[in-house]
Amino acid sequence: MLTIRxxxxAASALQPLALADPTSAVPVVSQALRDKLAQGLTYNEGALTFAEHVGQWVAAPTSASAAIAEMGWQDLTGYECNVNAFHLEDYAPVPVAINDDGRPQIRYEDQIMLLRLGLVVADGLxxxxxxxxxxxxxxxxxxxNDTAATFRFHQIRSGEDWVNLELDRYQVDMLVAIDRHP
Structure with a gap:
């Protein structure tokens, strides 16, 4: 079962493009992103992560339980969301300008493209x-949002959540949550 919220x-941003020309709305997946998915997934003490991300947190211990304790993550869901997170703009040809105050800036049209890229990544996952x-x-x-686009995933566990599912509380971000139950 697939549930998309x-x-x-996000709904306003994604709907007009799909109605205009659904085929033009599919972003190109970079070789680096295809490689990330091709490396697959791995388990660490019950936590499911991208194999490519193993060891990426230099400051975190390699065991999930030790990383949760040391990094202050609440549970396995928090561990997975942090370890599995990556910036979509690192895998897409979008310009990221730096403002005078040092903040990154992504154009609205590129944010939408990155959101669509995240949907493609979810499908691959x-x-x-x-x-x-x-x-x-x-x-x-x-x-x-105007500074970044992030993809992350976690196993669905009872009593553990990463995101408040009242998604309209997130007023700055375009946010999509996709649940897949086998």
Whole structure:
């Protein structure tokens, strides 16, 4: 079962493009992003992560339980969301300007493209999940705003959440949450 939720900002941003020309709205997936997905997934003490991300947190211990304790993450869901997070703009040909105050700036049209790229990544992740010996329910969280666009995922666990599912509370970001239950 697939459930897609988005806040009003994301719904407004995504709808006009799909209605205008759905084929032009599909972003190109870079080789680096295809490589990330091709490396697959791995488990660490019950936490599911991108294999490419193993060891990326230099300051965090390699064991999930030790990383949770040392980094202050609340639970396995927090661990997965932090370890699995990456910036979509690092994998897309979008210009990121730097303002006078040092803040990155992404044009609105590029934010929408990055949001769409996140949807493509979620689809690729779901293929990886389905290929596991025992597929698990997962949630992908994609957000885009004027400074960054982030993709992250976690297993769906009772009593653990990364994002408030009242998505319209997020007023600055365009936010999409996609749940996939095998």
């Amino acid at each position: 988005m806040n009003e900002a 779901f293929d990886l999940i389905q290929a596991l010996p025992e597929p698990v329910p997962v949630r992908c969280v994609i957000n885009a």
